[in-house]
Amino acid sequence: MRVLLLDQYRDVGGAQTVLLQVLGCLVSRGFEVAAAIPIGGGLEATIRERFGEGVELIAIPELALTPRHKSSRDAVRLAGYSAGLLRLAPSLRRFHYVYVHGPRLFPAFAGLSSLISARYVYHVHLEHSRLEKSIIRGLLWHPRTHAVIAPSEFVMRGLGSRANRGRLRLVENALSETMSALPFVDRWADAERLDLVAVGRLIPEKGQDVVLDLAANFGRHRFHLIGCADPARPEYAAALRRRATPNVVFHGQVGDVASTIHQIGAQVCLVPSRRDESFGLAAIEGMACSCLTVTSGRGGLGNIAERTGAWTARTAEEWRAAIERIEGSAPDEMAHAAREQHDRTLDCYGFERFARDVAEIFSSETAR
Numbered sequence: 001m002r003v004l005l006l007d008q009y010r011d012v013g014g015a016q017t018v019l020l021q022v023l024g025c026l027v028s029r030g031f032e033v034a035a036a037i038p039i040g041g042g043l044e045a046t047i048r049e050r051f052g053e054g055v056e057l058i059a060i061p062e063l064a065l066t067p068r069h070k071s072s073r074d075a076v077r078l079a080g081y082s083a084g085l086l087r088l089a090p091s092l093r094r095f096h097y098v099y100v101h102g103p104r105l106f107p108a109f110a111g112l113s114s115l116i117s118a119r120y121v122y123h124v125h126l127e128h129s130r131l132e133k134s135i136i137r138g139l140l141w142h143p144r145t146h147a148v149i150a151p152s153e154f155v156m157r158g159l160g161s162r163a164n165r166g167r168l169r170l171v172e173n174a175l176s177e178t179m180s181a182l183p184f185v186d187r188w189a190d191a192e193r194l195d196l197v198a199v200g201r202l203i204p205e206k207g208q209d210v211v212l213d214l215a216a217n218f219g220r221h222r223f224h225l226i227g228c229a230d231p232a233r234p235e236y237a238a239a240l241r242r243r244a245t246p247n248v249v250f251h252g253q254v255g256d257v258a259s260t261i262h263q264i265g266a267q268v269c270l271v272p273s274r275r276d277e278s279f280g281l282a283a284i285e286g287m288a289c290s291c292l293t294v295t296s297g298r299g300g301l302g303n304i305a306e307r308t309g310a311w312t313a314r315t316a317e318e319w320r321a322a323i324e325r326i327e328g329s330a331p332d333e334m335a336h337a338a339r340e341q342h343d344r345t346l347d348c349y350g351f352e353r354f355a356r357d358v359a360e361i362f363s364s365e366t367a368r
Helices: 014-028 042-054 072-092 103-115 130-140 153-158 208-217 234-243 257-264 281-288 300-308 316-327 331-349 351-363
Strands: 002-007 032-037 056-059 097-101 119-123 145-150 168-170 195-199 222-226 248-252 268-271 292-295
Touching (some): 002 014, 002 103, 014 032, 014 042, 014 119, 014 281, 014 351, 032 042, 042 056, 103 119, 103 130, 119 130, 145 153, 153 168, 195 208, 195 257, 208 222, 208 248, 208 316, 268 281, 281 292, 281 300, 281 331, 292 300, 292 316, 300 331
Parallel strands (some): 002 032, 002 097, 032 056, 097 119, 145 168, 268 292
8 A cells, every 4th residue: 555644844843753653653564655745854854764765755845824823814825835735636646545644734635635536534633723623524524535533532522523423533642662662760769859841842832931930939959841942933932041040951852852851860740731732742751751740631631641640730829739749748659650650651652552543544445
């Protein structure tokens, strides 16, 4: 079977991490795979490093839109971008499956799927607006849509009970193969202070300002922010740096989160998202890395907390209470809680389950 995978961005973020996992699943199972992506960024470099000549790369442009609130100009840009992608029509004829990863690509492939016969798979990663959800529901009813993948129960519920459930498929995000094999490491014994990490791009929605507030209140501990500034909103990262207390460390973007957490010796992972997360990759990665994890419980983070035992804190008072609880507990008690989170996370979100789910979708003749 030949599969074409498409992504809208040139660099690697959380969604592109999932794309790379899907790509690895298909290659390992003998699919002939090509990737149509914007060339010249971290995504291309990672694909070439991991798969070499085994994955054909096709260049497509990257579309720049206004962050968050879109304008009429953005609608015009999207229309022009979608029209330009029609040039891919001849290439599509070579593939049995077309996997569309990124909502900016959905309009173009809704049109292309009406022209070119293939099985089209759309991967949804966000809790979309009402208008965007209506477009996705339309894709569910297109005769050439093979499946629409939701990454969490939270996103699946948001698409509504009237969606075509035969094509709407739940494939929960998962840890990488490497993280799925990480053993538990007890970093609590003999620790003189807490090292707490928060992983994610420095944007207001991720709530890193909550971490800075905690750092100001708990000066004897060290707080680490792992993640780069958003090129579209660099002012937020700059403001964080200006107000950070001396016990806050900015690591920027790192190539290997697990190794960085190990080098830091972190015992705690904080996920203070202010938005309803579609999933919560930072949370499961933190627990896989042996960190006791506390999240805001927003969106898909709530599902993760229910299944893994991750702690939840919603208000400033609850965040402070969580740190005070850790400070007041015996190290072996905290190590036990972290181990339970670690073990449950590997059971629920291990890579092998994800790989089986992906392979089943791309091996079935029709969506169930």
